[in-house]
Amino acid sequence: MSIEIVFETHSTTEDNEAGRATGWLPGRLSEQGRAQARELGRRRAQGGIAAVFCSDLRRAVQTAQLAFDGSGVPVLHDWRLRECDYGELNGMPAAEMHAGRRDHLDVPYPGGESWRQAVTRGERFLADLPSRWAGRRIVVIGHVATRWTLDHALRGVPVEDLMAEDFGWRPGWSYMLDT
Template sequence: MKLIYETHATTVDNERGIATGWLPGELSAAGREQARELGVRRRDVDVVFSSDLRRAVQTVELAELSAPHLVDWRLRECNYGELNGVSVEALEPRAARVGVPFAGGQSYGDVVELTRSFLGDVERWYGGATVLVVAHSANRWALEHLLGSGRPVEELVAAPFSWQPGWVYGV
């Protein structure tokens, strides 16, 4: 299976430095254009999975891909609990939250385990397919840990974010 991961397009919260977490979020004008560009870039996929949070679903909808689109709650961003909707800086140091949940929320380790569960099901259902996943930064770190470099999640969450037009993994 070929798994292509793309982050959801830019949101109003991203532009304001807000950590949306489990809140729905809304794409900004720039994000809506990015979503359309994703659709041009990823015409060759067999199936699309996304988080059920609005910003990820909206990204896929605006991409106008012809492949079936399935939503899966296991692809949600980390639940920051009481910190959903605060400034991104308020989440630091993120590495401290790999094994310890945010108050009223999850840990990044929880996201890794949900992503692992998702991968097992997708491999079973779509083993020979090209699968596009549209989700959030925590899922990218989980995929990079599980399928990519294998680097510890503590290192991945502490590293600066560098956007690129998708990450490709062989499963």
């Protein structure tokens, strides 16, 4: 039996628009992001979704609330779906973070974590899913680290290869977790 996972990123934030890498800071959806979240809800309304799991950071929570409020689908917050923790550098300019992120594949950001640690944290979330959600379809709302977890754990893409690619936003990715 498998779990179908539909991954969606949190919607556009004020930090995204200002060119900041939010990391573990809460962030807040921009006007454009709020519209994107409502569109996410319309896009997934008839999708047979059993549950929505989202990062507990405010920008992901806001996305889930705007998308699924009133739908009857349970929305469950999980800290393991958070973005990579840039530690002392949370909120740094995004261009600076992207330019130096390969340096933090295995070496944590000062006071934070490495990208590989963030992916490992997300894999622990995936390991817990089969006990309750086997045979179901779920939505996961998260961040770059969340998508890298899914690509690494479920498609076998090395984290090193993921770091070399641009994130490339789109309206959802589909994954299968074999249980």
